[in-house]
Amino acid sequence: MALHDLLLALPITFATLWTILLIVVEATAKRAQLTFSLTSVGFLILITMMLFPSEQGYAFGEMLRLSPYSQFANFVFALSGLLVITLSQSYLAKENIHFGEYYIIVFIATLGMMLMASAAHMVVLFIGLEIMSIALYVLAGIMRKDLRANEAAMKYFLLGAFSSGFFLYGISLIYGATGEMTLFKIGIYLQENSATSLFWIGLSLMMVGFLFKISAVPFHQWTPDVYEGSPTPSTALMSTASKAAAFTALITVVLNVSSQTENNSNWIFALSTIAVLTMVVGNIAALSQDNLKRMLAFSSIAHAGYMLVGIVAGSDAGYSAVLYYALVYSLMNIGAFGVIALIEQQRELTSASDYAGLFKEKPLLAGVMALFMLSLTGIPPFGGFIGKYKLFAAAVESGLSWLAVVGVLASAVSAYYYLRVVVFMFMREPQAENQFEGVVLNPTLVLIALLVFLLGIFPTGMLRFAGEAMKFAFNM
Amino acid sequence: MNVIFISVFLPLVGFFLSSLFSLTKFIGHHESGKEKLVGVLSTLMIAIPFGIFATLFASFNGEAQIATLYDWFAAGAMSIKVSYQLDSLSLFMAMIVTGVGSLIHLYSIGYMHGDEGFARFFAYLNLFIFAMLNLILADNMVLMFLGWEGVGLCSYLLIGFWYDRKFDGIGIATTTDAANKAFIMNRIGDFAMLAAMFLIFQKISALDYNSILSQKEAFDSTHIFWITLLIFIGCTGKSAQIPLYTWLPDAMAGPTPVSALIHAATMVTSGIYLTARLSPLFIMSPDTMNLIAVVGIATAFIAATIGLTQNDIKKVLAYSTVSQLGYMFLALGIGAFGSAIFHVTTHAFFKACLFLGSGSVIHALHEEQDIRKMGGLAKVMPQTHATFLVASLALAGFPLTAGFFSKDDVLAKTFESGNYLLWGVGLVTAFITAFYTMRLYTLTFLGEARYNTDKHPHESPALMTAPLWILGALSLVGGAIGLPAVIQEQNWIQSFLSSSVASVQAHHLEHSNEWILLGISSIVAILGLAASFSIYSKKTVHVEPEGVTTVLYRKYYIDELYDAAVVKPFQFLASRLLAPIDNRIIDGLVNGIGSSMVGLGGALKRWQTGVAQNYALVITIGLILLVGYIALT
Known part of the structure; x- marks a missing residue:
């Protein structure tokens, strides 16, 4: 000392x-x-x-x-x-x-x-x-x-x-x-x-x-x-x-x-079962949630499932993918909750259908929210896509292709509830006039959106950091 | 930062700026101020690159130069760079595109004045130039394809620019349909182009021109045949050759400056550019070369005969473009790649001038395009008339004009190669060309005025006539870059391009023979002009088509044939057979899965009791299972 x-x-x-x-x-x-x-x-x-x-x-x-x-x-x-x-x-x-x-x-x-x-x-x-x-x-x-x-x-x-x-x-x-x-x-x-x-x-x-x-x-x-x-x-x-x-x-x-968990089929089976359950239950339960915070809660369960896939993979590639995903996921989820907080504090609007017509009144806010939703779904060119890709690629490399397939299918299910928000924001008429009056876009949200976007189109730098973090992690 | 990048990306900057302006309203109603700003800005975004290319040209020493911006993407063995190659061919083409492009931009400021979509128009135009420069300057086929698709997209956007206007054609009711037709026909060609790229990549694992051309020995003859054939099919789409040419006449639905820039001077010549770029490959496949020559001359002849009977001023010019492109492919097919580029150049000058001139006429007559309702415009529009006449003479191949030298070059090279039949048909086509050109000119500018008396046509503003004069002058003297050997021993354009384009060894013509060929060309052109003039200058009103002319007027019923043989069956398949399958079976399946998932979600909701003790119980059960499985097995 x-x-x-x-x-x-x-x-x-x-x-x-x-x-x-x-x-x-x-x-x-x-x-x-x-x-x-x-x-x-x-x-x-x-x-x-x-x-x-x-x-x-x-x-x-x-x-x-x-x-x-x-x-x-x-x-x-x-x-x-x-x-x-x-x-x-x-x-x-x-x-x-x-x-x-x-x-x-x-x-x-x-x-x-x-x-x-x-x-x-x-x-x-x-x-x-x-x-x-x-x-x-x-x-x-x-x-x-x-x-x-x-x-x-x-x-x-x-x-x-x-x-x-x-x-x-x-x-x-x-x-x-x-x-x-x-x-x-x-x-x-x-x-x-x-x-x-x-x-x-x-x-x-x-x-x-x-x-x-x-x-x-x-x-x-x-x-x-x-x-x-x-x-x-x-x-x-x-x-x-x-x-x-x-x-x-x-x-x-x-x-x-x-030394004990590598190539230990019991361990891998137990963990991958949990990963599959987490992805499937999280995504399916999110489907029937109308309250956005509950929806995001179940979606956050699903995302934990994706990250578990990286842990199950048990390779440096898998772990560094988890690190990268942790960063991207933190950004896009904070962004999504940020938008919800912004609207919630002004009006008690908490369900997806309440967001109808947001684009007409607050185009930039709706755009930012749409970006977070698309990134959470894992659609390129946003950070969420690269993160998911790295996780599932690590699973494939470790011979767990079936796990990656389940993950991709589960993400496909998630598109329903994320895009539902986008559909309401962009394609539905607002429920009342000046529904979102007084909602002021926080510049931080734009910054987060920008970061999520940049992590999607220029991921190389951050991926290298995450990779190096693993390389020097524990071999002393 | 390399100046090439600046020249390529300035038009993109212009696109973004114009797009922004198209969204903004200027304070008060200063729309004209906005027009000036947008017009001048976007013209500069093309004129500056032209200046840069001209400077590069002045100091060009014949050596190819490659500038890499960044690695675009890499996957496995494939590594694609955004990099540009400046050699004699690409530099020359880039000068044509930006040079003619800036003139047409300038012209459009006047032509599009007062249009609602003024800024949108210039945004598309700038985006087009950006894509075109990528197509020309790319050093690999993937980036070239980006430009290739990009110009296709811009062409689509600009054909349908006035998307709510009516437009007549077989299976076409609005300009949007015409745009769709162009886009879909091009897709057929693009598919072939992609397939060719796959074949190349499969063999040599690279797609940049240098690797392709330096490893061309790696391809066996079957490979070469298919690669070149597929590339050529791709070119027939973009450059409007048989069988994919029918979209070009309907592309005239776009504003006239678009027809001049995209559908005459630049985009449609990209197939010729690409074939010249890959000329060493094409030479290795004589079968493809023969096919190209035959398709080229057939297109030239057929389109010219259709042009004889059309009554829409722009349709005549469109068929004439198809026909002239046919000449260029003839030149490619016989291995005279330099001559093809020469004709591309002169054609860009006189055809752009003709289209812009027709735009000036259409403008003056308030959107009238039917030459039967024109006539007598020479007096009221002297400047348009003079430039149109010069360009017409160039198109007809009147001696000593630019078009004369380039067309004669193509024909002489055909003769030289020993394909006398092709040469003969080319000569007949030249006669027809002169004939319909004079018909068009006479009916439009000479004789009695046949337009409604409530129209008072007057000369277009200087902003529109200045480009006409420049292009007219170039149509007159532009042939100087490729004078035949009897006049100038060293043909400038051939030797300039020789560093980047292959050439076929052929025995050179005797000077006496060459004089004879020049004489024949001149006589044919003058005969055609004279015959046409004697017929049409007398008539006041054009007769309706009958007999053989009906067949020509209906364009050999090719559009009807395509409609009946391809479009209708496809529509039937889509609406009667596939739609029910899609609606009932596939949608039913998809929706079924979807709703069962949502139902499952509702069922999971019931587990969420809200009682903390239950949650703790579930955690405990999970713990027991986990410990039981991991620790006790």
Whole structure:
């Protein structure tokens, strides 16, 4: 523990110190606007930090592992955090919950995610997971006087605690089986010794924790209820960055136990069954949702299924595809929720049919929303297409063509409910005059749309980053 | 940044700007201000590239130069670049396209004045030039095909520019139908073109011209035959040759500057350009070459005879274009690739001038296109008349005009190659050409005025007559670039193009023979003109077609034949046989799957009880299954 460690883990050190600063400022100045600005600055500094190559290695006695891998993940988290808070501001003001704490909690959640992506020790992993989760429970219930939000927060907390219990139990069983808490030492142990059933039970329990967080079937049922009840900007964060964090942590764990899972037909079968169920149930259930937030909740389940395909593939190509998809998915989903928040705060319009005629009144907003919907469907030339392509290509390379076929068919189903929104926006007459009066397009949404578009037509640069992140991920 | 990129992409910039302007309303009702801005801007976007090409031309040393912008895409063995090749052939063509293009842009400012779609028109026109430059300058067939399809698209958009106007034809009721006809006929050719590209790629795994031409020995003779044949079929679509020529006369539904630019001077010659570009391949397949020559001369003859009887000023010019394109293919077929490009050049000058002149006439007579209702315009429209006369003489091959030298070059080369029959038919066609040209000119400009007395035609503004004068002058002296050997030993255009176009070794004609051929050509042209003049200058009103002329007037019933043999059966197949299958079986299946999915979604909804305890139970069941499966097996 020395200055060297603090510098090596600079993003986390900085985020921790900045959190303290935010709390102090909010406690003394009590000005939400100021806290918002400072939080944005914090995110911007983090994003900038991630753009420059930095030293890699273990910090704090092999507790943290800093690498291009964690750097890529942190970039996704910080970017999502920044976009979410810029989209939150007017929503919170309209709902009369414009507290400075909101921004601080988003920042803390991001800190938790960063710990998850950088964890080299299972305790750090757990602490990161809990920091993130507890922050998200608070965000879900931040509208204290709203009954639905209370219900959402309560459900989220109960079931989250339930699954965290399994997760922690899994950690302790793995410790019992291998005698190690540090991930790479577990990996070494597993290379030298065969895995006991105690280890497998422990790993399965940990998996349940992860699968709950990414809302894979059958651990998904909380998702629609929580997403619908929470304030929309919070939902945007829950459905994107928190999933990305769970996936990065999942990859870390799976990579370190790969000597046991590679070519293990049981493991591959179990995981691919879950992936198939998640894709199929998520997409089919989304078909009959009229409430857009519930629809996106089920769609986010389906997207977790696509990303699981990359995990099942079990190759560097698969993992880097998951990383890339996490970035693209975060952007387009935050964008979609951003549009919903924008319209919801002005009028209580929440179903697809309410969006009829949006194009006539707000062409740019409708265009942006259409872009997100098309990208979520996976239609070129948007980022969602490249992401899906990479995931399914990785599955094919790993000899899992059938899984890719299921994925493509499931995406075809998804076209129905995404394009339905587009049809309403562009091809139907508005239900009333000046239906969308007062809705002002947030420039952030245009920026996100632009990024999604650019990731679709110039994906090479980002794909290379994601690929390099995997190359240098864990081979030290 | 290479200047080639600037020249190629300026028209694209112009397209975007004009499109933007077509969406915006100018403050107040300053539509004329908008017209000036859009017109001048888009003309500059073509004129500047012309300036650049002219400068490059002045310092051109004969060496091909390739400029790569970026890697377009790569997949497996295929790597396609956006890169442009500047050699004598492409540079020369690019100068014609941008040069004639800028004049026609300029003309259009006057012609389209007051039209609702003014900015849209210029947007399409600029997009066309962009696509055309890609077609010409591309160094590989894929980028060429992008331009090829691009010019097809622009042609479609511009034929149907006045999409709500009526237009007469077999199976055609509106200009939109005419646009569809052009597009669909071109698709047939494009399919062949694609197939040719597949064959090439299959053999040598590359599609850039350099690789194709340097590895041409890799193809066996069957391959070569099919590749060249398929490319030629592609060219018959774009360049309106038998059997795919019938769309071009109907393409006259577009505004007249479009007919001048796209359907006379540039786009329709792209088939000739491509054949010349791949000339080393074509030479390897004598069978294809013979076919090209025969199809070319047949098209020239048939289209010319149809032109004898048409009464629509633009239709006459359209058939004349088909016929002249036939001459160019004749030249290609006998291996005189340079002569074909020479005729492309002079034809671009005089045919653009004729079309623009006819536009001027149509404009003055308020959209009247029937030459039976014209006449006597020489007095009221002196400038249009003078330039039209010069261009007509060039088309007819009157001695010493540009058209005379290029047509004679083609015919002399045909004679040289020993194909006396082709030469003979070419000579007859030249006579017919002179005949219908004089008929057109006489009926339009001479004799009594036959238009309604409430029309008061007057000369077009200077903006429209200036391009006429320039093109007229070029029709007169443009032949100087390819003077026959008896006048100038070194034929400039042949030697200029020799670095990029193949040539067939043929014995050269004796000077005395060449003089004789020149004399025959002159006599034929003058005879044709004189015969026609003596007939039509006397009559005041044209007689209705009868007997043989009816067959010609009805264009040999080819349109009716295509309609009965292809269009109608297809429509029957589509509406009577395929539609029910599509509606009942396929749609039923698709909708059935769709609604059962939605139903399934509704069923899944019931699992979503909203009770947290149930969710926890499901999680526990999932956990038991997972642990049970992974840990205990």
